Amino acid sequence: MRKHLFLWLGVFMYSSGLLAQASPYYKGGLKVDFDEDGKKYLRIISWAQFHAVYSDAEAASNPSFKVRRARVLMFSQINEKFLILSHFGLNSLSSTTMSPTGKEEGSQLFFHDVWAQYKILPDHVIGGGLHYFNGISRLNNQSTLNMLTLDNNRQSWSTLGLADQFARHVGVFAKGKFGKLQYRIAINDAIVNSLDTRDAMNGEAVYAGTRLLGSKEAGKVYAGYMDFHFLDQESNFLPFKVGSYLGGKKVFNVGAGFFLHPQGAAILDGAEIKGEDVKILAADIFYDTPLSDNGSALTAYGVFQSNFYGTNYLYSAYGTGNMMYGHFGYVLPGTLEKIRFQPYLAYAVNTYDAVDDNRTVFSLGTNTYLSGNNSKLTLEYQHQKFGDTKLGTVTLQAMIYL
Template identity: 65%
Template sequence: MKKQKILFVVFSLVSSQFLVAQGSPDYNGGLKIKFDENGKKYLRVISWAQVQASYNNDAPATSSKTSFNLRRARIMMFSQITDKFLILTHFGLNSLEAGSLSPTGNGDGSQLFLHDAWVQYNLSDEHSVGAGLHYFNGISRLNNQSTLNMMTLDNNRQSWATIGLSDQFARHVGLFVKGKLGQLQYRMAINDAITNGLDARPAVSGQTVYGGVNLLGTKDAGKTFAGYFEYNFLEQESNFLPFKVGTYLGEKKVFNIGAGFFLHPNGSVKIESGNSVGEDVSIFAIDAFYDTPLGVDGSALTVYATYQSNDYGENYLYSAYGTGNMVYAHIGYVFAGDSTKTRLQPYLSYGRNSYDATTNNRNILGIGINAFMSGHNSKLTLEYQNQDYGTSTSAVTLQAMIYL
């Protein structure tokens, strides 16, 4: 009997304190390996995968209009031996499809890579400090978005405002602090900027490039600074981990207003009179998040809106990034129903991006529906997205997701 009890303790399910599976009647918190009777010493393991099938009517004539994509395949582990410190490791891959597959699985697109790896020390019950490859970002809620429980098919791309420019896939190497002051939650970080970012264009007259580290050196352009602050008016959200919940499916009543920033002194460079001149990168945002049950029948409402000011340097424009402004919002409604059965959540999203360097605005409209078969742990998402940026393109995507 004693051996059976020990085995039960070791392989028992985690309490709902960490990464609760919103709306799942089956998951019960997931797998937590306990190393003591009270569960204060533990190892938590999470695995998830998102697989997509898309139809793109605007595909080139020589390409198929349908395609398949392993959007994400991830494993995350974190552990505490005492409540004073924590270690987290997160690895996986993204967007594995025909173009990134390799014959023997040795190509760059086929490789697992490190998303997060940080250590954290708890100064008190409410305040912590940590360091490593981390996701305690600034700017907005969506720049800290979890990929486990998004309401839309995927995150708003322009909200991940520094991917590949100053960081590795939205993660920086550096030092962070986070905590709570009453109903106010905060996170701040100082980080090293990546030295081989995506924007490898040459610095030429009339073109601003995000290459301050390479062209000016790490002494002048090597550090970035970020912060995000939000006031929780209703129920308190967990800030145990940095990943923000997309929709609670009515399991919490939350109303938060937030504001954040990202600063990279001399992050960009322009050429003046033949000389490289540093341009400060500064991004600011305000946002609001509201998630609430509507009555006792299982229906729920999720609403989010943000305004973001992007300054990557004078007339900067590269891929999804550009100096200018962005407004984005989405709204979703969960129909009433039994949580043990499939629940439906139609949603609508819209983003508008304006750029100083062009008169063309980027307008992105998304119309979709989620079918939650076991909360976020097993769901299907169908979304139609139209993007108008000089020309109009559209696609329909079906995604299946499971996480354990």
């Protein structure tokens, strides 16, 4: 692994220099105004992330390549009170998910978000559809355009595929702010065909209450997140939380959130299937600030999360127990017109009631910004340990969004 890490680092630094010579400065996306004051418009944003991966996994083909994300997001309003948003694309297209003629499931585009909203007061909005106004934590509402790390902390998308479709629910939401306090709350339908396809068991819950007990018993979920903005105010126009401002703002937020799915888990009690409430609570802190006039900046984040998915629940990366996660990044001095570097590290500890072992995830990487967050390269080494299983991965990512 060490030999490959140094080789990839050399490729990464060489590629950075080549791409920087031709990298234009992007901003704003494509916006089409339909009136003179710009209040009636259509805005389109597109982005793509490409990965080259080297892994310790026995079945891995090294290096392997994949399109991590290819997305198009559009939103439009006819006046300041009404807005409609559509977001579609695909994820993790690789040799194992491609199909010969591009017609199978892994090759297909699908809607990530489709919602409409109405402004009822200057700072308060209600809406509905397939949406991303999630509860729990900042990272459960993370944008994929400007993450500090290579990707989001996987366990922070806390119900992905278990109660929702790719971290999105169909339901209604309200969002807004009272001074420096921002909020988002939602009531949603829970997915029936979740990733947890197991039958009910004795002594161990499965997250399949909607399927096994019926939507009447376990069909609704409730979520919310609030954060207090002590310094600069972040925009809450869209639900996607920024990962790193690269010193463009001075932000210090403290937040807390929840997720409740009554009877969302199912467990056998003798021959009878009974439901258990899924309850997730979290508190987090986010700090992003310029350090001087030379372009250096600091980004830091930490979260503590209590997860109850049912008695002794453990499935994939998710389990009843606690999670602690944090990351830290430092932007080296520079300007938007030049290449900027941002080394970072991240660490997560997940404890599970069902087993004595903890899951730990350590990540160390560097972002090379060719044109701010609009064009960057990321090189990351990640090491995961859970029981006797250890996995090391080196990933090089190229990303552009317009």
